Amino acid sequence: MTTKHSSIKGLLLACLLATGVSSCKLDGIPGDRYTDAAIWKNAGNVDMYMYGMYDQFKTFSFGQFPIGYSNATDAFTDVEKYTSNTTGNGTVNKLAYNPGQVNATSPGISVWDMAYTNIRKVNEFLNGLQLYAKVTDAQKIQYEAEARFIRGYMYFWLARINGSAIIMDKLPTQKNNPRASEDEVWNYAAKDFAFAAEHLPKDWGAAGKGRASQGAAYGMLARTWLYAASIAEYDNKLYNKDALTGVPSSKKTEYYQHAADAAAAVIALADAGVYALDADYGKLFTNNNSKEAIFAVYYQRTSVTHQFDYFFCPPADVDGGGATGVPTAELVNEYEMADGRKFSWSETAMKANPYAGREPRFYATVLYNGAAWKGRTLNTTPDDDKEGYIDFKVVTDPRKTVTGYYLRKMLDESNKDILVAGSVQPWMELRYAEILLIHAEALTKLNRLPDAKISLDKVRARVNLPGTPATTPDAMMAAIEHERKVELAFEGQRYWDLRRWRKAHTVLNNVRFHGHKVTGNGVGFDYTEVDCDKENRYFPTSFYYMPIPQAEIINNTAMTQIQGW
Incomplete structure (x- = not known):
């Protein structure tokens, strides 16, 4: 894609995405005679282009990337359990149970293509900024700082997942480019962030x-x-x-x-x-x-919303949604008592009333049996057909808790009509x-x-x-x-x-995580630890460096695959 065409595409995308902007005008230049100079001579256009590049952060919001589902990487760990066992909502479970399905053709955890698409956009922006932009020197430096912040964020993710990656600090002059070392990638991201820190307000x-x-x-x-x-x-x-x-x-x-x-x-x-x-x-x-x-x-209603409430609320909140991921017993047990004592099921008083007297973050993060939520008291016992506990894998996509808990953190309790209103937190x-x-x-x-x-x-x-x-x-x-x-x-x-x-190969390998099945009634409850996985999770040490997509290896003759993949 040429610089001119991709710059125009980025600008027009920005026009559509910019909040509060209903149309974009490029100084009256006819559509068949757009030039880089025409696009860049209006400072307002530069701002629109920049807003368009910020839109990529929505892709990462609520932990959606790199799996494509909110909070999915937390569901690889001991803090969250995804309730589904189907491809899609349950992909994170399938990857945790069967890491052997990950390979260079299907990396599973990858941001490579998206990262380099956005890096290319940033480099095009920086190129146009220097060649054509009719802005003051101070504005030019500030725009460069914003763009480099965005580029640094992409390189941070590449280093996080792949370690070694291609460093592209300008528009490429050749098709084939080799990998830089992981140390160089971390330093390159740091260099972009340091420049941004020096020049941003x-x-x-x-x-x-x-x-x-x-x-x-x-x-x-x-x-x-x-x-x-x-x-x-x-x-x-x-x-x-x-x-x-x-x-x-x-x-x-x-x-x-x-x-x-x-x-x-x-x-x-x-x-x-x-x-x-x-x-x-x-x-x-x-x-x-x-x-x-x-x-x-x-976010802002009604133009820009998300679906976090729909996917993670207790299921009685919304038809067809809720309970995509739920807290584990391992997370619940981690929260201290309000006075700083460690919680323990072996202490009689704590076991008798495990959700009383805990520190504030517990109540802000976890919904449990007996918790007040949207004017009702949650019943997570198996007796409740809508929100009660169900064993994992009994139903492929249950939309109910498989740990005895629901998420509270980041949900909007004031959102009473999730399907219509969407979410804006x-x-x-x-x-x-x-x-x-x-x-x-x-x-x-x-x-x-x-x-x-x-x-x-x-x-x-x-x-x-x-x-x-x-x-x-x-x-x-x-x-x-x-x-x-x-x-x-x-x-x-x-x-x-x-x-x-x-530590992932010890904490997340050959293990199962748990929930608490609550039985009884208001007179008294029993709490039984249950296996919420039903099969072992695995984290091979090879996962510390995920493979580069095979298509990149094929198309870039200077590229070598990370050893072991």
């Missing part, structure tokens, strides 16, 4: 809501360096012998320091009043104006609590435990939990893993955390 104001800011760029920079540092520490070429995968272990301290520095830059913005932890964890995820949101995708790709956890982890790895504890305890203090008692690096990392598991549940982080820590 701290706040766009109401008119620019949803655009990447300085804080968003520093936040993604911190996340990028944390991932690179984790690979440097934990991989050590133990799981793949490809010459281009992995990060030299000698760089881990440097990269943890970079992560700490970038996170500290966001914390400084918070100290200046730009960001803050939302006082109410439960309402945070339906709040379009939360100061905790660093980078978010926003924002997707928070990056929020301040994650930055504090990144900061805590990076400082722990730098052996700065008192400073790490400060950031970690801020996250706990928001929900009135006491500070962590951890005093050693190992204990602090265990505390951080716990906090990430409960604080970021259903935000698409758990699977990737286990991968970067190189």
Whole structure:
């Protein structure tokens, strides 16, 4: 595709997608005589083009990519169970049970084609910006910073999934291009985010809501360096012998320091009043104006909505929907008591009333038997035909809980007519609590435990939990893993955390996860742990680096497949 044609296509797409814009005009130039110069000479057109590129983030919202279903990567892990056993709604289960079906022809977990489509769009934009745009130098730098933020995000995903990938910093001059090393890919993403952080504004104001800011760029920079540092520490070429995968272990301290520095830059913005932890964890995820949101995708009725409520609400909320994914017992058990004590089924008082006296994030994240929801009391016992427990695999697509629990987090309780209204709660790709956890982890790895504890305890203090008692690096990392598991549940982080820590092949391999079958009535209930998988899950170590699509290997003669695929 030529630069001219793809630029026009991108602009026209942007015209259709831009919120509040009913039509686009290219200075009256007839449609058969469009030129790059004509498109770029109007600063408004440049803005429209940029808005069009932002639309890609909707594809990633609510954890849809790379599987194509919301929260699907969390359903690979110990925090969520998808209820279906059919291809489509149950694809994540099929992949977890039978990883042997993944190959280069059918990668299963891939963002390759989409990433390079968007990278090409960004590079076309940057090319046109330099050659034709009639904007001030300051505007040009700011547009470049936004575009590079988007490109950095694509390279972050490529590094996350494939490790080694092709670096394309401009429009290609040749068809065939080789892979760069994983270390180079992480550094390239970091370079784009660092440029964006230097040149983006701290706040766009109401008119620019949803655009990447300085804080968003520093936040993604911190996340990028944390991932690179984790690979440097934990991989050590133990799981793949490809010459281009992995990060030299000698760089881990440097990269943890970079992560700490970038996170500290966001914390400084918070100290200046730009960001803050939302006082109410439960309402945070339906709040379009939360100061905790660093980078978010926003929606608006009736033009731009999503279907999260339809797929994840308790099934009595909507005909034909609900319960696509449900919380596991492993997640429920992780939530502490309100006073910071660990929950345990072996303690008589806790077992007798397991959902009483838990910390606030439990009630904001999980719906359980007896929970109040939309004016009713949930009954998850098998006696309830609509919302009661059902064994996994009894029905191929049950639309009921197979763990005894339903999702609460990110659902809109005020949405009473989901089919008609759709959903408009924002997707928070990056929020301040994650930055504090990144900061805590990076400082722990730098052996700065008192400073790490400060950031970690801020996250706990928001929900009135006491500070962590951890005093050693190992204990602090265990505390951080716990906090990430409960604080970021259903935000698409758990699977990737286990991968970067190189723990997925132990936590997710040859295992089954569980639920709690509740029986009895209001006088008293019994809670029986049940197998919600019915067969073992597997995570082979080869999955730490997923294959490059075979079509790319065929079409690009300079490309080699990642070793082992």
